[in-house]
Amino acid sequence: MSLKEKLLHQINHTSKQVSQNLKDAETAKLGEQDLELYKKTIHYLSKLEAQLPDALSQNHFDLFHKNVIAFGSFYSLSLAGQEMSEDFAKQLKTEIIAKRDSIISHLEKSEFNLNLFSMLGFFNGNIVAVGANGSGKTSLSEKLRQYLPSSGVVISAQKLLIIPVFQGISNFEQTSAKLLQLQKVTKNFKTSYNADGNATDAVPAVGFEFMRLLNNLLAERSAIGNKYLNEIRAGGTVGEIPQTRLDQTLKIWNSLIEHRQMDCEDGINLIVRAPEGIYPVFEMSDGEKVMLYLIAQVLQAPKDGFIIVDEPEMFLHKTVLNKLWDALETARQDCIFVYLTHDLDFASSRTTASKVWIRSFTHPDHWEIESLPETGMPEPLLMELLGSRKNILFCEGKKGSNDVRIYELLFPNMTVMPVDSCGDVINYTKAFNKIPDIATKAFGIIDSDHYGAERLSALSPYKIHPLPVAEIENLFLDESFLSSMAPRIMKGAEEIAGIKAGVIEKLEKDLEMQVAHYVSAKINYYFNNSHVSKGNDISEVDTNYKEFTRQVDINKWAEERRTELKKIVADRDYAKALSVYNNKGLKSVVEKHFRITDFFDRSIGMLQFEDGAKVILMKNFPTGAFV
Template sequence: MELTLPKKLNASQPITLETKGLVVIGVNGAGKSSFGKCLLDQYGSLAKKISGIHALFINNNVEEPISEEENEFSRLQSMITERLFMPRLSEYEKLILHLQSEEFEAAVNYKEACKVNPDLLPPVTKIDRIQSIWEKIFPHNRLVRKSGFIELASGSRDSDSYKAERMSDGEKLVFYLIGAVLCTPLNSLLIIEEPETLLHNSIKNLLWDEIEAMRPDCTYVYLTHDIDFAASRPDSKRIWIRSYDADTRIWDYELIESNESFPEEVYMEILGSRKPILFIEGTDTNSIDSRLYPLIFPDYMVKPMGGCQKVIETTKAFGQLKDFHNLESKGIVDRDRRTQGEITYLREQHIFVPNVAEVENLLMLEEVIKTVAHRLMKDPENVFNQVKENVIKLFEKDLESQVILHAKHLVRKKLETTVDRKITTVEQLAEHVEGIQQNIHVQDIYTNIKNEFSLYVETGDYKNILRVYNQKGMLPQSRLCNICGISNKESYLNLIISILKENKEDADAIRSAIKESLGI
């Protein structure tokens, strides 16, 4: 369907989309409902609004024309009469009555048709189709039809049934949504308000997949603030509404385009927060990165993206879209033996690299150790000096393996930059490879790194040791926990987290030390 969207801010021409689905997403109050109402008015009889949550309850706010002569007393009298003699029904109850009426009519017609053709198969009614999908959504329950009403039973065939009025709101909602869509005219434009409401995550996507497959002729417009649901409609277009001016009836919205570097669901989640964004490594919410950085940068939305390359790609992609979202974005990646040239390049892309080899090393910064020691009523200088001495000894013991690690990385980077991409023949390639050794002096690289690391040991350069020492077991092996009287590394991290959450003077000291390590 070619869908003409409501008026967009700063757009000279109406915007049209050729699509069978549109997801309209935005925060509460952004103007999604007004957007849907505009489409309803625009498409008239072709459009139908479906609101599951409103359908379950009687709407007492129905607007009815009132003559100027009608006084408050007569209005009240009319309302009482209506409630007593013509009680209102919810949309859900109206649907049940409509379906039962159709079921009865189909049964009568079938009975009459069988008099002429006894072998005639029974018709498939709307309730049959609803039942098929409903029982797929709730596989442990089944719908039982009896004369004049519908009952609900558990999955076992010999179980007792009970009236459908005792369904949970979620079960009623699923029944209503399937039935409401099924009863719409051919090729309808369906405005679905909050399609995820009252639905568990495990069923909401399956339900709408089934409904869309049941009525492929319809065009679906979903009004939602649920990021996961919005991302679950892969064949739909998506727009993000920033705001709505009710006086001019103009919306500020943008079409969200996906790319490999920046998945739509991530984009929508970030837009919904309206905070500046900080992309970090890791996926586990219990990782040190995920637990530490949100407290170091409380004004940012911290989003783990997996590996370092994903952080780099996403930060760049988000920065390129700044004209749309107007949000500040940064990234943090582990040092991973990067050269100063690499770090400088990343910083130009607003991607920061801590001045420590591992994220665990942030917990070993001098100011962090001293702050924790002071909190535990230990002598900060004494605690730090003991830890520093132990770390230097550990580094000296692992010196050779650390030198090799750094030398391998540097050689690898030099190989990447040395290979000539303009080579066109195998002879040129063979000649080039033979010449690489002349350009990469492995022994010199090894010697220089070893001399540098040995100097750190000799001078007790604790800060630089943290910068180059890739050893995840350094914190427990340094005996920091024992010296502070803490049981283990997890308890030490939890104490730092609790200090940061207090947001007092000690938190400022830890936060400043970690930000300084990041060069911020």
């Protein structure tokens, strides 16, 4: 019998039991409020039966089987075919009143779990959940802690990394019970305390957590070791020394850090051996401590359970982050890991995990969670964009470049996303805006050199607009922008006229090189964005290829561009020159006439701190294009 069949059998058994008990309750004339509990339970069981997937994991089976069994225990009193009596009716009412709050709480928990795991598709593997700040990731982790009390462990982002010194070994049964109790308690810093008191008093669960984790590991190791020795003393066979979870903890920690080895020589306190000497674990760095903390948490999670990790990257260096979680996933293959993270590199590193998107969160406990939409965009890029609460602006460039810096200052209310090519800007903008029911929008800015007016006009409805200048830095050569800067450095109209003339002269000097660069770029664009039509035989392929290459008319393109540039020079059309002249060295013309050496930095400063400068430059873009 499969896990699903076993669970269905239990659901049917419990449904019949609750349905019969509902008839008894109606005969006993229980109040409508209590009768509603029976009906809601039957409805939940029916919904669970309908939504169960064919391939049910052991983890999900254990969780929902416990839920169903619990419902059966709540409605245990039955007439069993006997006649209704006044005493039985009173007894039934008394039982329901006594269990009412527990039933309501269990219904709430069961409904939440079913809704959540249905949204996640009853995943059989690990999950990475991404979402914007404020999308309720931490709230979700706390809700899971509340509703998976015996089926999982939630590892909070908030940790108090203080390691105690132990004076002796505790009783293992007691430490296990205390750890289990602690795993069910909310651990966050959303609280306060009297200023005359102690901050740690406000968060005892966080303060005691490391102690409980280590105390249980030490107690378990002592208990297993004592049992092993007692068996030998009693004449048992000397076999392999049993490995404990503390041994496994030490093995994983030691595999991650070179030139350091953690040990527990006295059986009570952990030490670290390093080239510089031996020191107690409470003197470790935060990164070393959090590794020990996470290993201890994961290895002591319930069997076949869920391990929910809020911000798994916290305190960890990039060099050990992936190695640690790879090792822990390997050690706990019986568990399903659910990562709630801001770190998109880490999210992408979980190659076998399903990626989901927390679309929205309504306080206190309603989430919309979906699989990542199919867009054709690279997964890391899509996850980053879905984590943004701002509209998206796609542009050509690299992160950290001057181009991106300018866009970020011009569009502070947007998430600027540089991509490799003009084609990527177009494709990703269109793809993102096709995601249904999304609160944010995507816009694109492209180089207009290779598009005619008709093509640019066709892209406008897709929120894709041309850059008004050949280089984004050319915006700083806008005449009005220069006029705003000039008085600050004791310069005026004469110097600005010199800049304009200097740009035209430089364009005239570079004219043939500009023509060559334009034609080269146009050829590359054509080959990157076009393709040879498919042929049914070699002859047809040859014909299609010749037609494809015939479209590349180098001399024609060069002459058209040469004519355009010569006209700009002849007309002394400064604004038009800025729109076609690709030369990041034009700032040298400004610096020569303004007699400064830091034109770009000054321009950035004006754009960053003066709204008027931003207004001047934004006039170059179509009105209302980015709203």
